[in-house]
Amino acid sequence: MSALFSKPLSVLNEGIALDSTYQRIWLTLGYVNSQLGHTAEAREALGTAVQMGPDNEIGRSAAKNLDYLIQYKPGLLGIVKHAVEQRHYLRRHLF
Helix, strand or coil, X not given: CCHHHHHHXXXXXXXXXXXXXXXXXXXHHHHHHHHCCCHHHHHHHHHHHHHHCCCCHHHHHHHHHHHHHHHCCCCHHXXXXXXXXXXXXXXXXXX
């Protein structure tokens, strides 16, 4: 994981440890993980947000993000990371 994102994830996890009933933090954790390409973690966090209140604004937003994630989205950063790793692999093995 990039050092750039280790602190935000740490803060979100600390927040959950303090109050795991705060629905918005689960939504945020799911979104951040989806952008990092951490699909399993994103699904778990978004699913938790949906379960906590499927009929409120946060729950509906989490459900939309979860639906989108299930359909495809590895996250923009996940795509970029994959492309960079692939480029480094090709350089090492082809040149």
